[in-house]
Amino acid sequence: MRAVELLASNPYLTIKGAAAKLKVAFTTAQRAIERLEHLGIVRQTGDAKRDRVWCAKELLDILEEPVHLKPSQDF
Numbered sequence: 001m002r003a004v005e006l007l008a009s010n011p012y013l014t015i016k017g018a019a020a021k022l023k024v025a026f027t028t029a030q031r032a033i034e035r036l037e038h039l040g041i042v043r044q045t046g047d048a049k050r051d052r053v054w055c056a057k058e059l060l061d062i063l064e065e066p067v068h069l070k071p072s073q074d075f
Helices: 002-009 015-022 026-038 057-064
Strands: 043-045 053-055
Touching (some): 002 015, 015 026
Antiparallel strands (some): 043 053
């Protein structure tokens, strides 16, 4: 759950970065990311064997969506 909270501030994550931010062992972060990947929350970007990066694509799409604000009639 804490790994999901990291995605709210940045939809990209690495195992090393997640481990540091969550203050857990590398393998603990690795298992968390693998679980998120299995659940379809994140997916690996690229084909790197080391320093892999995962992205929460659906969250990224929401964050990149233009804001549609309607002017208020109160002003």
